Structure formats: C-alpha cells, structure tokens
Amino acid sequence: MFNYLKKKYTKFVAKRKFSDYGDATSVISIQGIGNINFTCWLNPLEQEKTISLSQVNFYRKFLKTGDFVIDIGAHIGDTTLPMALAVGAQGTVLAFDPNPHVFKILQKNADQNRHISNIIPLPYAIAVEEGEYSYASSEASFNNGGISGKNGKFGLGEKVKGVNLQNFIHTQYPEVSKISLIKVDAEGYDIQILKSISKLLDQYKPTLIFECFKDLSEQDRHDLFNYISQKGYKINKMDDFEEDAAITPIPQKQNMLDWKHFDIIAFAE
Structure with a gap:
C-alpha cells in the first residue's frame, strides 16, 4: 500500500511541477538482430517501454530492408527503433519530435544503435506552415504535448x-524515390499534418499510421475518414504495435465513432 501511495503522489507532483528527469539505458537482445541499447525516460508519468522482436516483426509486414520511413512525434524512439531495425542500417528513419525533454533521449537511442540502424533525429514539429510555434502540455513534466493550441496549460x-x-x-531529401511509411502521433493535430502532405501521399502512397484522437468531434472523425479514403487508402483500426496485433477494417465514416481513442493503419489500394 505504501509503494502504491508513493507512486500515486509522485505522479501527482509530476503533473503539476516541472522536474528535469534523468534516463536509464538497458541492453536488450533481439533474436536475429543482436544487442540493442534502449534508453528510457525516468519521468514517473512515462509508461513502461521496451523493444521486442514482436514490434520489429510488426513493421516487417509492410517494410523491407533499405526502406525510407518517417516517424512524426517519435517521443523517445520507442516506435522509431523497431521501424529502424525493420529497415536495417541500409534504410533511413527520419524521427521528428520538438519536445526537448524527450528529444535528448531520442538522440541517444539513435546514436547508440548506429551499427544496426539509421535514425536521423530532428527537433522539429511538423506544421502546415514553416515558423516558430508555442509548445504546450497538460503535464508540467511535458510527457505529452504539441503545437495545436489544445494541449494544455503548461x-x-x-x-x-x-x-x-x-x-x-x-x-x-530530393533523391528519395519512395517513402514506405509515415507514422503520425501529434496529439490531435494528425489531420492537419496529413492534409499538409497531400502531395507526398499522392506521389509515394506510403503506408500510414496515425491516431483518431479522443477529443475529435464527430465531424472531425468523418473528415479524417473521408480525406484518407479519397486519397485511395483502406482504413483499419489497429490494436497495438505487436506482430499479432488485431487489424480491423473501418468500412464507413460512421465506424470512426465506434471507439473513443484508437490507432489507425491505412494501406494504399
């Protein structure tokens, strides 16, 4: 009981008072790949994260060695690193995250695995227009956040x-002939980003992974479905980033209301 109350209080404080939390690195052995170094953030609001063969195999279903991939909202690199292991050191993963508190850990996860991956960390937000933006979070320790203007008071x-x-x-990157995957995790700003890359979707037809954010209105959800469908994609709900994760077709815009907050994977037809 004491430990439970201590953890609860620690999280309570982290939501309301800023602290510059450290990090910890572990060595993880992945079959067929070898040892990787994975650094986690010690923010008490951060969910426990690891890297596994199952996560790598999830991406291997639609990526191959040498592919070019983009991760928008990469956080500490917990989705980026499995992508990078799936495409190998011959591939490229651009990992964008403007949050300086997580970016320093993303940078570590990129640097310490260069023998088996090629992650290029970039401290930028993806926006409709170039510029300088205010970044806000609902938590004082900045475990989440974004530039949409709806992300919190901190x-x-x-x-x-x-x-x-x-x-x-x-x-x-004018030499890029194909973009195989674009993942977007932008705390409700996903639809604006997806609309801003219309020409990339038309040119490269990448697989898309993005969120249907919990606060999106019915109209926003319908707009998201219509936009992606009109770009020639089949839309599916995905339960996780694991090899055996269930993928459920979303046939109509009305089905976007079936769940409050969920991840979507969309494949070009």
Missing part, C-alpha cells in the same frame, strides 16, 4: 521550430 519557455514536411523532403 508551455515550454521557448518556441519550437515547425517545418512543412513536403518542403523539407523536397529540399533536404
């Missing part, structure tokens, strides 16, 4: 840089 002391992904790819 703001970073400095603004973050926002880049338009289409412009960024065309100027910084």
Whole structure:
C-alpha cells in the first residue's frame, strides 16, 4: 500500500511541477538482430517501454530492408527503433519530435544503435506552415504535448521550430524515390499534418499510421475518414504495435465513432 501511495503522489507532483528527469539505458537482445541499447525516460508519468522482436516483426509486414520511413512525434524512439531495425542500417528513419525533454533521449537511442540502424533525429514539429510555434502540455513534466493550441496549460519557455514536411523532403531529401511509411502521433493535430502532405501521399502512397484522437468531434472523425479514403487508402483500426496485433477494417465514416481513442493503419489500394 505504501509503494502504491508513493507512486500515486509522485505522479501527482509530476503533473503539476516541472522536474528535469534523468534516463536509464538497458541492453536488450533481439533474436536475429543482436544487442540493442534502449534508453528510457525516468519521468514517473512515462509508461513502461521496451523493444521486442514482436514490434520489429510488426513493421516487417509492410517494410523491407533499405526502406525510407518517417516517424512524426517519435517521443523517445520507442516506435522509431523497431521501424529502424525493420529497415536495417541500409534504410533511413527520419524521427521528428520538438519536445526537448524527450528529444535528448531520442538522440541517444539513435546514436547508440548506429551499427544496426539509421535514425536521423530532428527537433522539429511538423506544421502546415514553416515558423516558430508555442509548445504546450497538460503535464508540467511535458510527457505529452504539441503545437495545436489544445494541449494544455503548461508551455515550454521557448518556441519550437515547425517545418512543412513536403518542403523539407523536397529540399533536404530530393533523391528519395519512395517513402514506405509515415507514422503520425501529434496529439490531435494528425489531420492537419496529413492534409499538409497531400502531395507526398499522392506521389509515394506510403503506408500510414496515425491516431483518431479522443477529443475529435464527430465531424472531425468523418473528415479524417473521408480525406484518407479519397486519397485511395483502406482504413483499419489497429490494436497495438505487436506482430499479432488485431487489424480491423473501418468500412464507413460512421465506424470512426465506434471507439473513443484508437490507432489507425491505412494501406494504399
């Protein structure tokens, strides 16, 4: 009981008072890949995270060695690293996250696994327009957050840089012939980002992973479904980022109301 109350109080404080939490690194052995180094954030609000073969195999279903992948809202790299292991050191994963408290850990997870992966961490928000943006969170320790203006009352002391992904790819990576996957986790800003990369979707037809955020209205959910469908995608609910995760087709826009908050994977037809 004492430990439970202590953890509850620690989380209560973390939601209301900022602290610069440290990190811890462990060595994880993954069959067929070898040892990886994975650094976790010691923020008490952070969910326990690890890296597994099951997560890598989830991405291997639609990625191959050498692919080019984009992770928007990469956090500490817990989704980025399995992607990178799936495409190997010959592939590339651009990992965007503007939150400086998690970016320093994302950078570590990229740097310490360069022998088996190629993660390029980028401290930018993906935005409709280039510029400087205020970043806010519902938690004082910034375990979550974003630039949408609806993310909470706790703001970073400095603004973050926002880049338009289409412009960024065309100027910084003009040689890219294919983008195989774009994952978006932007705390309710996903639809704006997806609309801002319309030309990338038309040109590359990447697999898409994004959220139906809990606060989206019925109209927002319908708009999200209609936009992705009109781009030539089949939309599915996914239960997890594990090899055996259930993937359930979402045939109509009305089905976007069947769940409050869920992840979506969409495949180009």
